[in-house]
Amino acid sequence: MKLLVVCLGNICRSPLAEGALRARIGASPLSDRVEVDSAGTGGWHAGEPPDRRAIACARRHGVDIGGQRARQLRADDFHEFDWLLCADAGNLRDARRLAPDGLEERAVLLLDWSGISPAGEVPDPYHGSEDHFEEVWRLVDAAAQAVVARLSRPAGTGIIGP
Template sequence: MKPVAICFVCLGNICRSPTAEAVMRAQVEAAGLTEWITVDSAGTGDWHVGEAPDHRAQTAASRRGFDLSGLRARQIAAPDFERFDLVLAMDAANLAHLRQLCPPALRSRVRLLMEFGSQPAVNEVADPYFGGGEGFELVLDQCEDACRGLLARLRPGLAGETA
């Protein structure tokens, strides 16, 4: 089976998408699937390119054992739609932007991360940028849940794994 490459995307790549990247990476490592699943993140905007994730995101993630310190923001680029099997948006606005950028033949790769979450009524990862610390905790809760669901969905097709 072919390895799976996933890119998580939010607006600036400093809060939600790097959190999702770190959460998914940790879950993939814990499952022993690092040779089968690779993860990255990006933003649809270019405001924070080269910057570390928001210090509030780093602090909240660190309390749960996730390290965002080595990540740097980047903007999604045309080659990413070929490179990644899944391009997972954090919200509907970024999903719409990604679909505009993505070649029509690859649009099935562009989806919402929360499609894999356990709460069908929750469609988007909440944007914590303009709020307090509790928003970053909610992002972690949502990312942990959706990444668990994503990993469960991917596992049966990887290395002969069964769910």
């Protein structure tokens, strides 16, 4: 299974979610069966590391995201990844616009797909404080735990495939 977390610029929410998912999946029996990456719908920050506040937030929770580099979402990602887990409705809309015909439904809301919050969105902390980054961490870490639980269910018990 391959998961791609998507936000706007790939420097705040999606790197935090990628880090949380990697940590939770890495500590689970899924570690050799699930891959995680992230991307942004915009390319403004391509090649850059995550926002320094996101790096510091993840570090406070024992997760190193400093080696990640931003990249822009590509249409090919819909072929490469099973699920594109979008931070908010705007990211979802933009991702689906880029999707090749018939693959739009691979893009979903992260909090909804994980079972944390139907139609839930991860707020963008970019213009906020450390507290906003901590709020995002709480959401994406809860989603990561729920993703591990979802993907750990035995076959035939509700795991939705692409």
